Amino acid sequence: MLADIKARTTPNKTKTRALRDLLESNRLEFIMEAHNGLSARIVEEAGFAGIWASGLALSAAFGVRDSNEASWTQVLETVEFMADATDVPILLDGDTGYGNFNNLRRLVNKLESRGVAGVCIEDKLFPKTNSFIDGERQPLADVDEFCGKIRAGKDAQADPDFCIVARVEALIAGWSVDEALERAKAYQQAGADAILIHDKAPRFDNIQKFADRWDGSCPLVIVPTKYYSTPTDVFRAAGISLVIWANHTVRASVTAMQNTVARIYQNETLTGVEDRIAPVSEIFRLQGDPELREAEKRYAGDAGAATRAIVLAAARGEGLEPVTEARPKAMLEVAGKPLLRHLVDVFKQHGLHDITAVAGYRPETIDVAGVKVVENPDFETTGELASLDKAREHFGDDNLIVYGDLIFRRHVLTDLLEAPGEITVVVDSQGRRSDAPQRDPAWCSAPDDRSLFGQSVALTHVGMDNAPDSTPNGRWIGVMRSRGEGRVWIRQALDKLRAEGRFETAGVPDLLNELIAAGHRVDVIYITGHWLDVNDLDDLRAASEFAHGEAAS
Ligand code: SPV
Ligand code: MG
Numbered sequence: 001m002l003a004d005i006k007a008r009t010t011p012n013k014t015k016t017r018a019l020r021d022l023l024e025s026n027r028l029e030f031i032m033e034a035h036n037g038l039s040a041r042i043v044e045e046a047g048f049a050g051i052w053a054s055g056l057a058l059s060a061a062f063g064v065r066d067s068n069e070a071s072w073t074q075v076l077e078t079v080e081f082m083a084d085a086t087d088v089p090i091l092l093d094g095d096t097g098y099g100n101f102n103n104l105r106r107l108v109n110k111l112e113s114r115g116v117a118g119v120c121i122e123d124k125l126f127p128k129t130n131s132f133i134d135g136e137r138q139p140l141a142d143v144d145e146f147c148g149k150i151r152a153g154k155d156a157q158a159d160p161d162f163c164i165v166a167r168v169e170a171l172i173a174g175w176s177v178d179e180a181l182e183r184a185k186a187y188q189q190a191g192a193d194a195i196l197i198h199d200k201a202p203r204f205d206n207i208q209k210f211a212d213r214w215d216g217s218c219p220l221v222i223v224p225t226k227y228y229s230t231p232t233d234v235f236r237a238a239g240i241s242l243v244i245w246a247n248h249t250v251r252a253s254v255t256a257m258q259n260t261v262a263r264i265y266q267n268e269t270l271t272g273v274e275d276r277i278a279p280v281s282e283i284f285r286l287q288g289d290p291e292l293r294e295a296e297k298r299y300a301g302d303a304g305a306a307t308r309a310i311v312l313a314a315a316r317g318e319g320l321e322p323v324t325e326a327r328p329k330a331m332l333e334v335a336g337k338p339l340l341r342h343l344v345d346v347f348k349q350h351g352l353h354d355i356t357a358v359a360g361y362r363p364e365t366i367d368v369a370g371v372k373v374v375e376n377p378d379f380e381t382t383g384e385l386a387s388l389d390k391a392r393e394h395f396g397d398d399n400l401i402v403y404g405d406l407i408f409r410r411h412v413l414t415d416l417l418e419a420p421g422e423i424t425v426v427v428d429s430q431g432r433r434s435d436a437p438q439r440d441p442a443w444c445s446a447p448d449d450r451s452l453f454g455q456s457v458a459l460t461h462v463g464m465d466n467a468p469d470s471t472p473n474g475r476w477i478g479v480m481r482s483r484g485e486g487r488v489w490i491r492q493a494l495d496k497l498r499a500e501g502r503f504e505t506a507g508v509p510d511l512l513n514e515l516i517a518a519g520h521r522v523d524v525i526y527i528t529g530h531w532l533d534v535n536d537l538d539d540l541r542a543a544s545e546f547a548h549g550e551a552a553s
Contacts, residue, residue, distance in 0.1 A: 015090070017161045018050070019050060028240060031050035032046070032048040034249055038286060040083075042286065051088055051090045052246055053082060056130055057246075057249065058078055061250060065129070068095060079092055080115070094107060112159055112162055120165040121165075122167035123170075123187075125141060138173055140175070150191050163193040166184070166187035177206055177209045184197065185215075188217050201227060203227055207222060211238040222243055260273050260277060307481070309356070310391045310400070311340060313358060314360025314361060317534070320540070326365065331366060334540065334543045339534060343407070344369075344370055354396070356372045358374055359375050360376045374390045381504075383504065385508065395487060401479070412479070417481075423486045425462075426476070426524075429528055430529060440463055440475055443467070443470065445457050448526040455526075458524060461516065
């Protein structure tokens with residue numbers, strides 16, 4: 001499901017098998033507490049091979065007591081989120097099984113269907129309370145009744161690897177090691193897959209005595225919350241199979257939350273905490289957001305999701321001086337918003353959200369939500385390619401390169417994003433009548449022929465430099481796309497221009513011609529109108545009408 005996180009888990013092994021292997025492995029294993037999907041994922045990512053869905057931690061996260069105040073279905077719902085979020089097995093702390101043998105049967109069935117690998121039940125009475133609260137006062141279950149519950153649970157499970165761990169509370173309730181051993185043996189004979197021997201003493205002594213006398217007929221599990229200072233090697237030497245670190249995730253989060261909210265409350269600002277807490281991007285990652293982005297590309301027709309846009313917006317704009325003193329031409333207002341905003345809105349309509357503008361003139365004024373800005377401080381003495389190069393870190397495998405003074409209808413981009421070629425340009429086969437001399441004339445392998453559906457046309461030359469004698473087939477509108485290998489071709493072409501000393505002042509047409517000269521195909525998508533660029537005050541007026549939809553161009 002969440003490939004980046006899930007890739008680390010063992011393939012071809014069920015979660016139930018994985019839990020059984022942990023219990024039966026011949027070395028000491030560890031599982032860690034979690035109480036919701038997020039903490040479960042954090043535990044898995046840390047490297048733990050299993051998760052303890054702690055009753056204490058789950059109820060604490062609900063804000064209720066560990067006294068069966070949360071219903072068993074509320075626990076089930078939460079543990080399902082945990083199972084969905086992870087690939088490692090979960091052992092649920094099932095308290096007393098939420099009732100008698102019949103309730104346990106139903107619980108086992110439901111846990112199996114929700115992907116939970118096992119359940120631990122303790123020999124107390126429903127409603128139980130946490131073992132560290134007045135442990136002595138809590139009555140123990142009748143041994144026969146508890147054995148019947150274990151047998152019922154084992155008979156109910158469909159998957160033979162599902163594990164039922166029987167938890168012996170005799171030491172908690174102040175009974176002897178003998179009583180604990182007697183109970184453990186009875187539970188093992190009733191079918192328990194492992195025995196959890198619990199104690200609240202600060203020393204391991206009683207469990208050590210228990211382990212010394214245990215016949216090894218099934219694995220032993222411990223919860224060293226109270227005797228935490230005992231070295232782990234002592235557990236190993238005692239022959240313990242599984243250690244449960246039972247509540248440290250919820251306790252750590254409580255300390256972190258208390259410190260953070262107190263700081264924010266006292267200081268009435270976020271500045272003191274921002275660097276101490278996880279960035280929002282880390283939350284997105286833990287939620288598995290990258291997988292959703294990938295899935296959108298596959299399933300939601302979100303063609304632009306992988307495409308990055310680079311907008312060349314360095315120029316002040318010759319012929320527009322009266323209106324560009326305070327801002328570059330890309331920030332000129334057209335129909336109530338800057339030209340760049342129009343472009344960004346069309347990008348976003350296509351699911352294209354990675355947008356970088358290269359600023360030059362008055363860079364501080366390029367302030368459009370959703371746009372990253374890089375600067376070409378030498379914009380006055382260098383050309384478009386030098387600006388483009390400033391954005392090289394923002395290049396991906398699929399890039400749209402667009403002049404910042406454009407405004408075009410949505411379908412222009414729709415068609416371009418569907419184009420399969422490595423390099424594709426958009427050419428207006430009617431040119432723009434007002435252009436004199438025509439800017440960026442384009443020569444193509446064939447004229448625009450509307451009668452030919454899916455006509456395949458390549459660019460043969462663009463621009464006035466070294467132009468052919470023939471009539472151009474249209475005008476390149478200042479929009480190109482590169483994908484896959486195209487990115488490599490562009491890099492090679494830029495290197496060549498550099499080597500020839502032409503790079504600093506070259507424009508995008510020089511790059512296109514260089515690509516063609518290197519034998520690479522540059523595909524053409526023909527359009528007829530439906531776009532404008534802004535080169536003078538007349539254009540600006542026309543753009544405003546265009547944006548209002550009053551002129552079809
Ligand atoms: C839990 O984690 O909820 C447990 C272990 O049952 S303990 O709190 O030590 O009883
Ligand atoms: Mg518990």
